[in-house]
Amino acid sequence: MTLTNWAGNYAYLAPVVQHPRSVEELSQIVASSPQVRALGTRHCFNDLADGPGTLVALDGLPSSVRIDPDARTVTVSAGTRYGTLAEELHESGWALGNLASLPHISVAGAIATATHGSGDRSQNLAAAVCGLRLVSPDGSLRSVVRGDDDFAGSVVALGALGIAVEVTLDIEHTYEVAQEVHEELPWEAALANLDEVTSSAGSVSLFTDWRGSSIQQVWRKTRVSPSFEPRADFHGATPATAQRHPLPGIDPVHTTAQLASAGPWHERLPHFRLDFTPSNGAELQSEYLVPRSSAVDALQAVRALSDQIAPLLQVSEIRTIAGDDLWLSTASGGDRVGIHFTWHPKETLVAALLPTIEAALAPFEARPHWGKLFADDDRSLARLYPRWDDFRSLVARTDPDGVFRNAFLDRHVLQD
Numbered sequence: 001m002t003l004t005n006w007a008g009n010y011a012y013l014a015p016v017v018q019h020p021r022s023v024e025e026l027s028q029i030v031a032s033s034p035q036v037r038a039l040g041t042r043h044c045f046n047d048l049a050d051g052p053g054t055l056v057a058l059d060g061l062p063s064s065v066r067i068d069p070d071a072r073t074v075t076v077s078a079g080t081r082y083g084t085l086a087e088e089l090h091e092s093g094w095a096l097g098n099l100a101s102l103p104h105i106s107v108a109g110a111i112a113t114a115t116h117g118s119g120d121r122s123q124n125l126a127a128a129v130c131g132l133r134l135v136s137p138d139g140s141l142r143s144v145v146r147g148d149d150d151f152a153g154s155v156v157a158l159g160a161l162g163i164a165v166e167v168t169l170d171i172e173h174t175y176e177v178a179q180e181v182h183e184e185l186p187w188e189a190a191l192a193n194l195d196e197v198t199s200s201a202g203s204v205s206l207f208t209d210w211r212g213s214s215i216q217q218v219w220r221k222t223r224v225s226p227s228f229e230p231r232a233d234f235h236g237a238t239p240a241t242a243q244r245h246p247l248p249g250i251d252p253v254h255t256t257a258q259l260a261s262a263g264p265w266h267e268r269l270p271h272f273r274l275d276f277t278p279s280n281g282a283e284l285q286s287e288y289l290v291p292r293s294s295a296v297d298a299l300q301a302v303r304a305l306s307d308q309i310a311p312l313l314q315v316s317e318i319r320t321i322a323g324d325d326l327w328l329s330t331a332s333g334g335d336r337v338g339i340h341f342t343w344h345p346k347e348t349l350v351a352a353l354l355p356t357i358e359a360a361l362a363p364f365e366a367r368p369h370w371g372k373l374f375a376d377d378d379r380s381l382a383r384l385y386p387r388w389d390d391f392r393s394l395v396a397r398t399d400p401d402g403v404f405r406n407a408f409l410d411r412h413v414l415q416d
């Protein structure tokens with residue numbers, strides 16, 4: 001049977017998929033395979049995870065979650081889904097600082113692509129990584145920890161440096177979050193007060209179809225403190241009176257509790273519940289990350305394309321991400337605003353539109369999300385990352401024979 005990604009828009013070409021039952025077995029597979037790539041939970045929309053040789057899925061490896069309360073870290077088997085990790089952390093009184101919109105994705109797969117949630121002070125999930133244990137091309141195990149020379153190049157690594165078997169993450173004491181949804185935020189108010197809007201809660205997401213004079217939904221997630229009060233008016237937007245789904249026409253039973261009810265962090269920070277389908281399922285996604293200082297101009301540039309975008313769009317989401325120092329992180333070097341598109345599954349039409357969006361966002365040095373669809377027709381990614389050449393040198397040193405190379409890396413990163 002053909003193995004596809006979660007969305008079903010990409011069928012992996014790799015001829016072999018292995019499910020090792022132990023790290024030793026994984027090491028042997030890597031040592032004896034000329035080409036190998038790791039699979040996470042297959043939520044990427046492109047061919048990033050694929051390879052010309054063997055794919056290894058880590059779902060057969062023993063799962064482990066080890067909390068170190070003194071170091072305030074957790075070491076987790078790399079294929080663990082964030083939702084599973086979050087439940088174990090919360091039960092032990094601990095938490096992560098942030099989560100993506102869905103808890104279904106694997107830790108290793110998410111950090112490899114700079115997956116993020118939202119929040120002016122929330123960094124990409126990869127920024128919480130303080131250590132990695134990786135299988136090298138010869139099958140041996142090596143560790144890289146925060147502070148090592150190559151660490152900042154090794155976390156958002158697109159699977160190019162080895163297969164992660166364990167990831168160590170920063171943790172904090174568990175906390176509660178309340179989620180409010182407001183409807184019909186006037187675009188004028190959003191653009192005039194963008195800083196106030198995005199800093200009004202720990203995590204803020206704006207959902208729009210780019211048409212009309214208002215943004216349809218604003219999702220705000222606030223850490224609950226004794227002084228927490230739900231907001232009646234939000235820059236002209238009004239509180240939703242019932243649970244909402246960000247996509248039109250989908251049952252909000254899939255979404256985490258709203259209406260300002262307080263609950264554990266992991267049951268509010270993701271938009272979607274672990275035991276339900278996230279988003280739609282029948283969809284494609286793209287996202288571009290622009291510098292925070294260019295956000296208003298970039299949003300205006302996309303709005304100007306609304307007539308072309310709207311017929312293919314289910315919904316767009318605008319989020320903020322705090323900067324970090326990871327070489328290939330989409331927030332490397334400074335705060336970013338993410339402009340995301342959930343498309344109808346019309347691949348040819350979406351592919352034809354992406355160059356237009358990328359041309360409109362090119363003046364803002366927009367970085368495409370590594371795991372979503374993008375065109376990069378002019379092969380411009382190198383110009384967007386100051387440590388690009390360092391990453392390429394790191395790949396050349398770590399994997400001189402190209403065991404972890406694939407078509408995506410050849411096309412976008414490692415080409416001459």
Ligand SMILES: Cc1cc2nc3c(=O)[nH]c(=O)nc-3n(C[C@H](O)[C@H](O)[C@H](O)COP(=O)(O)OP(=O)(O)OC[C@H]3O[C@@H](n4cnc5c(N)ncnc54)[C@H](O)[C@@H]3O)c2cc1C
Nearest residue numbers: 038040041042043044101106108109112115116159164371
């Ligand atoms: C419905 C939906 C909602 C989404 N929401 C968000 C969101 O809120 N924010 C956001 O930023 N993104 C989002 N994404 C994108 C998603 O988070 C990324 O594509 C992420 O990389 C998926 O992780 P995965 O475990 O499925 O990885 P995969 O797609 O399986 O693999 C991704 C990459 O990780 C590598 N990899 C996987 N495991 C390992 C390992 N053990 N060692 C080394 N490399 C490994 C693979 O080789 C590949 O290069 C969403 C996607 C979907 C489908």
